[in-house]
Amino acid sequence: MVIVMAPEATQGDVDAIVEIIAAAGGSAFVSRGVSRTIIGLVGDIDQFSTLNLRGLRGVADVMRVSAPYKLVSRDNHPERSTIRVGGVPIGPDTVTLIAGPCAVETPEQTLAAARMAQAAGATLLRGGAYKPRTSPYAFQGLGEAGLRILADVRAETGLPIVTEVVDAHDVDLVASYADMLQIGTRNAQNFALLQAVGGVGKPVMLKRGMNATIEEWLMAAEYIAQRGNLDIVLCERGIRTFETATRNTLDVSAVPVAQRLSHLPVIIDPSHSGGRRDLVLPLTRAAVAVGADGVIIDVHPRPELALCDGPQALVDGDLDELARVMREFPPLLGKTAAGDALATV
Amino acid sequence: MVIVMAPEATQGDVDAIVEIIAAAGGSAFVSRGVSRTIIGLVGDIDQFSTLNLRGLRGVADVMRVSAPYKLVSRDNHPERSTIRVGGVPIGPDTVTLIAGPCAVETPEQTLAAARMAQAAGATLLRGGAYKPRTSPYAFQGLGEAGLRILADVRAETGLPIVTEVVDAHDVDLVASYADMLQIGTRNAQNFALLQAVGGVGKPVMLKRGMNATIEEWLMAAEYIAQRGNLDIVLCERGIRTFETATRNTLDVSAVPVAQRLSHLPVIIDPSHSGGRRDLVLPLTRAAVAVGADGVIIDVHPRPELALCDGPQALVDGDLDELARVMREFPPLLGKTAAGDALATV
């Protein structure tokens, strides 16, 4: 950490800080500039966290120089991780396609969507039984009945299930059905929920909060990791900006940035960021090309009847192009589509 | 609702929509323009919500023309509401000062902060026992022990308590101690929590999500209201923008906008938005002047030792000025400081 002193700080202010740091077991190096003095702190950052340095006399600013996350940081785990979900890999060597309906509505709709997903090369099935909706008057999902439908469709298709959990006290229930738990963008700082999924022993897909910096996203992952669960996949899904032509602004730069800071896999959700079907395929191509370790996509057999996010679901006619993207783009990145990776086992 | 057709939409597309609307029990009025046709829908908006109009052939855009919230809307309740918390009013006739420590740390610290709050004219005590923190390594609050301290300080000072709840399943416990439950900015779309506080029969202070539009904030209030609880106070606390000189950007315009759209009282938190002590008093003056129905402010007897948000807490020397603001500004708005309102009863 670096402390920047105010121009009017006195020698006494500087001495007092040096003493406080020493008392906390650290060392302080003073650099006296023309207009400002800076103090470099050496020691464990956690030692200093309760000192409230910013409140000390003469202090103008305190800058951190190392990351506040540890378990998910690449500093301490230089090799990038591969997470396995029901045997399906998500990691640096593959591009995993996760697809399915935004919300589970009926057994028929879910099975039809799963077949569409498979036709496009998906190796994991997405589908929501609990839907966090902005309006209390909107469809909130089928709950456990939806989980049962997902389990039946898994039995039928062989696709492991990714599904969202929205309340800490549903975690055990959802985990008893799901192969991977999803934390949605609105719960990206619901710390009680993060801790609960950290303790349940299932892989977690952590969507970036639509207002979260990359650092905050990694801190949310740290909450999960700290409970002993490092099977975390980060999912970029668009951030909130001033632009209104798209629902959110997909931040593709976040993929290489997060992959450099953390060893966790990073995937992209091109359906929810744009909120428009005509953007899904271009953004899927961009996602694979920027180096994402996977994509998660809404498909629906009859989107005009969908109870949730119908306007962004891919339809039958889009699947060939999606399959082509998953086939042709990963090799250019030195990656294998996860479907092909499994097929060749 | 208004449907805007694409330039290439056919007469058949328009007819199909008119039919669908009629089948749903509504009426559709077609206005054929030079380059575009628009269709005005008349009927209950809820009738149309499952129709997925945006997915129909030839539709370019669908615009809502009425608000999606109802119970909290001023359309249906033109008079602005006054909420009472342990007898203390928050509403159009008063400016209520809520003050106290960001986090409850010890009985002594909490009592000292409460005395500071009273000295400045506060009639409600704030203090957190459960703290949602970005880092899992930061102080997370004392939990129930903190609630007991708050109850003791209430007994000592007579100040009703406002305290945060962060997990749906703690709601009953927190409500058994608190006079008002606070929902923090990170939980502004934690719908399970919103529904839980909607059912517990205590007033709720709902902070605006730092990334929430005013409409989303009112929809979050609607979640609470829908469970039968209309004792809701909205609290603007800054939104996330590109500016980094302040922690968040206090959106004072949100006060008159929300007061016009909703009958609920609207207060401002000038401590957390700026994140800097030197901004708290100027922003408090702006809050009262723009017409806020109250302010909620961090005070701490020794901020340099605070376990949470010390840099923004007011200290002893600031209290006289805070008291002056609370005394001199409300009358210029035709309001009474809530402390004076109680004193004259």
Added chain:
Amino acid sequence: MVIVMAPEATQGDVDAIVEIIAAAGGSAFVSRGVSRTIIGLVGDIDQFSTLNLRGLRGVADVMRVSAPYKLVSRDNHPERSTIRVGGVPIGPDTVTLIAGPCAVETPEQTLAAARMAQAAGATLLRGGAYKPRTSPYAFQGLGEAGLRILADVRAETGLPIVTEVVDAHDVDLVASYADMLQIGTRNAQNFALLQAVGGVGKPVMLKRGMNATIEEWLMAAEYIAQRGNLDIVLCERGIRTFETATRNTLDVSAVPVAQRLSHLPVIIDPSHSGGRRDLVLPLTRAAVAVGADGVIIDVHPRPELALCDGPQALVDGDLDELARVMREFPPLLGKTAAGDALATV
């Protein structure tokens, strides 16, 4: 246009509006809903623009339903345009690589950078002689001396020149050297400059303002088009958001959105958006994959000595990978790298 009346609007308010619209030569269709009345306006939007409809009694909102730009709109020109710069195409069939130094510093540096650009497959040379800098104390460019260097390097390499103009009254001078004029992000709403480049008869590359919506960007293009110049290439270069890990957030979704709204070609600048060399190649891949009609990239023979934006310039070791991206990705989009397109002529 659609006028939404306030709930309290009277029949008289509605009648008055119908009359005003009729007097302006348009027609008004009234749809009376349960809680709101809406009025659809039919006629030329320009007729209504001076009416200040929002200020009329009883009006709650006025919504536009057609785009405010015309000459650049795809509505009136469904086929996407190809612009030629010194013979080099930028358009739907190609992916054009524009590369060179951020700033022209010396003849040697500029020539070396141009050779690097050519080695990577570039067919146009970028280079700034006038640099808009946030600080008045930073290097502001060589001015006309820089233009002369660019002209010499063009003579030596055969690469047409793209260079920025920052002042309306330099437009003739810059146009006398350049093959394409660039409008930078800080001048995206400098209307005097936009009009000046509209009148000079050279192709224009219009960077998106870092705070401009896609609609405002197209309106800026309309300013140029209105002066008779339709040889415009739109360039997405990142928008300002709350994220600080990157200088700006590259909005790749803007490419398919703008291509759908406008017939003009759309390219991406992956160097300035990220501001970091390690992001340039991933973002270049994403740019080509999302469907951009070209990319513009900083290269520098010795970035550690660059007078401007050195940290983001590609170096020699990156060129092979850039060349590979330009060779392998465009065919997957049904496009040809512009270099190959020229080579096969």
Added chain:
Amino acid sequence: MVIVMAPEATQGDVDAIVEIIAAAGGSAFVSRGVSRTIIGLVGDIDQFSTLNLRGLRGVADVMRVSAPYKLVSRDNHPERSTIRVGGVPIGPDTVTLIAGPCAVETPEQTLAAARMAQAAGATLLRGGAYKPRTSPYAFQGLGEAGLRILADVRAETGLPIVTEVVDAHDVDLVASYADMLQIGTRNAQNFALLQAVGGVGKPVMLKRGMNATIEEWLMAAEYIAQRGNLDIVLCERGIRTFETATRNTLDVSAVPVAQRLSHLPVIIDPSHSGGRRDLVLPLTRAAVAVGADGVIIDVHPRPELALCDGPQALVDGDLDELARVMREFPPLLGKTAAGDALATV
């Protein structure tokens, strides 16, 4: 400045930097931490600006610790400045009301608006003859004819004139009529224009760019100051955020922040930020209460006929309340309304 080394940086990397700094005439102090080494640089920041430190081997980050602006900084000029415009003060002791029509349309409209402004206590007249408009099809102002109208109204009313200039080459012309030149939000980084107004010897009102950080705003002021003109008034007018209920988000915190960083006066424009008449008076109260040194407000005798921004103009019925705010609020801040300040001379 502080250089933060990457974890993998070697001793040789550190030594190389120390040497480079010494060669540039500075000193480097090395603090070796557990995981990172930091190097504090002492010397004139301008010495280091061409070194491209970020590009050196082993460097992870470079942090500035002092402000990049000088002439406008309060560090070098601790006392806050008062600027005089035709004898009217704008500064720490006063609250100056500037009012008038958004655009000059006719002599009658301008005179009527000026009389309204005076009735509310204004001591300066605003009015635009050159209007930067998003659409090329919108009214662009009367140009020099508008300036003549302003001059006539000044002669009639005695109110000095504040008017916008949008092109560097109109500066002399506009300055020959105006008492104060205004730089609009879209030209906040039009450096050619900033330099031109820096050289013309008239006070300048510099609006904050709607996407400018406070630091960038002060750097824009530095461009003007560097040409010898320190008669600059900063004007906060709202920044662009995700919120769409208001045109922009008025950043009242920017007033105390800018007043602390710079000695220049800071005023607020409550008309353009909200874009809605019903917000103007609440935001004016907030502006004065937060400590702004003045406000600039749109008034129009018949806003429903205004050619520009009619929906936000105050009308006759609002003037009494505006006059009351200007009379009652400044004394609570220890300030005098500028009108009263003049009256008592």
